[in-house]
Amino acid sequence: MEIVILTALGVGLATVFGSIIGFVLKEIPHRFNDLLLGFAAGIMMVAAILGLIVPAMEAGGATQLPIVFLGIMCGAFCLVLADKALPFLHNVAGIKGSDNRVMLLVLAIAIHNFPEGIAAGVSFLTDNTAGALSVAGGIALQNIPEGMVIIAPMLSAGITKKRAFLIALGTGLTEVLGTLLGYTVIQLSAAILPFSLAFAGGTMLYVICDEMIPETHSHGNARASTYALLAGFCVMLLMDFLL
Numbered sequence: 441m442e443i444v445i446l447t448a449l450g451v452g453l454a455t456v457f458g459s460i461i462g463f464v465l466k467e468i469p470h471r472f473n474d475l476l477l478g479f480a481a482g483i484m485m486v487a488a489i490l491g492l493i494v495p496a497m498e499a500g501g502a503t504q505l506p507i508v509f510l511g512i513m514c515g516a517f518c519l520v521l522a523d524k525a526l527p528f529l530h531n532v533a534g535i536k537g538s539d540n541r542v543m544l545l546v547l548a549i550a551i552h553n554f555p556e557g558i559a560a561g562v563s564f565l566t567d568n569t570a571g572a573l574s575v576a577g578g579i580a581l582q583n584i585p586e587g588m589v590i591i592a593p594m595l596s597a598g599i600t601k602k603r604a605f606l607i608a609l610g611t612g613l614t615e616v617l618g619t620l621l622g623y624t625v626i627q628l629s630a631a632i633l634p635f636s637l638a639f640a641g642g643t644m645l646y647v648i649c650d651e652m653i654p655e656t657h658s659h660g661n662a663r664a665s666t667y668a669l670l671a672g673f674c675v676m677l678l679m680d681f682l683l
Contacts, residue, residue, distance in 0.1 A: 441623075444564050447576045448619035451560050452612035454580035455553070458587020459608035463601065465588070471664070473585050474656040478665035480582040481652040482672025484644050487578035490680055491563050491571040492641035499566070500634030511635040515642025518555060519650070550611040553583070556647065557618020559640030564623050565633055574680060576619075579644075582652070583615070 496508045556579050563572035587608055594604040622640070656665035 443569070444561065444619065444623050447560060447564070447573065448557070448616045451557060451576050451580045451583065451619055452553075452614075452616035454583035455587040455612035455615065456605075456609055458584035459591050459605060460587075461584070462588040462591030462608075463605075471659070471661050473589065474659055474661040474665045475668045476585045477582070477652050478656045478668030479672035479675075480578065480585070481648045481656070482669040482674070483574075483581055483676045484578040484648055484652075485669075486673055486676035486680065487571075487575040488559075488641045488644035488648070491566075491568070491575040492559065492637045492644070495563075495566040495568065495571065496634045496637035496641065499637065504634050507635050508638040511638025512642035512645070514635075515555070515639040515644075516646035518639070519643055519646045522555075550614045553586075553611055553615040554618040555640070555643040556582075557615035557620075558622035559618075559644055560615075561619040561622025561624075562633075562636045562640045566637070571680070574676060575640075575644075578676065579615075582647075583612070587612070 493508070493512065496511065497505065500508055560572075560576040560579055563575040566572060590608060590611070591604055594607065595601065599607070622636075653665075653669070656662070656669075
């Protein structure tokens with residue numbers, strides 16, 4: 441349990457670490473951000489497949505393959521619903537004025553951090569601790585640029601540095617809660633482990649395909665970002681082989 445708690449803190453604090461870099465750099469070059477996101481996408485892709493989906497198939501056996509496929513699709517659909525819920529949450533929060541677009545961005549990151557945290561927590565319920573750490577590592581690496589990119593818009597909107605840091609810390613804490621919840625709840629029922637692993641893998645694949653890759657291709661750095669993704673993919677394969 442100790443390693444899960446430490447991992448949860450590490451995954452969540454990666455966003456805070458990114459926000460500190462954001463304070464220092466003020467404005468992050470798109471090329472640098474796209475390369476880092478592409479590299480993280482490659483790592484997360486291997487982590488989702490080898491760290492979550494393959495163990496889900498092994499845990500459930502051939503007869504449970506439909507459950508695994510359903511888990512992957514449900515994980516992706518969960519994030520679709522989260523995206524749809526953003527305007528509603530935006531209205532409930534009463535966000536107005538210059539903070540409007542900025543706080544919507546923060547809400548989006550916080551909402552997506554929660555299922556990513558669950559993915560990290562669920563991965564520790566397999567017998568492969570190294571694989572679980574690779575999942576958490578991929579998520580943490582992806583959280584660093586997320587923390588970086590939310591600082592400059594908040595400062596531009598007139599939000600104080602102290603409040604901006606606390607908001608970034610809050611988005612990281614959602615991931616800590618997700619990690620602990622994923623590990624604790626799924627541990628109570630091993631019967632739903634294949635579905636849970638597949639669900640977590642589906643959320644990660646959705647984030648990669650729907651958000652990370654389009655973002656890295658939207659600033660004219662598509663080719664370099666693709667090579668960065670492939671580099672991350674190969675690095676993660678090597679780490680999985682060596683571990």
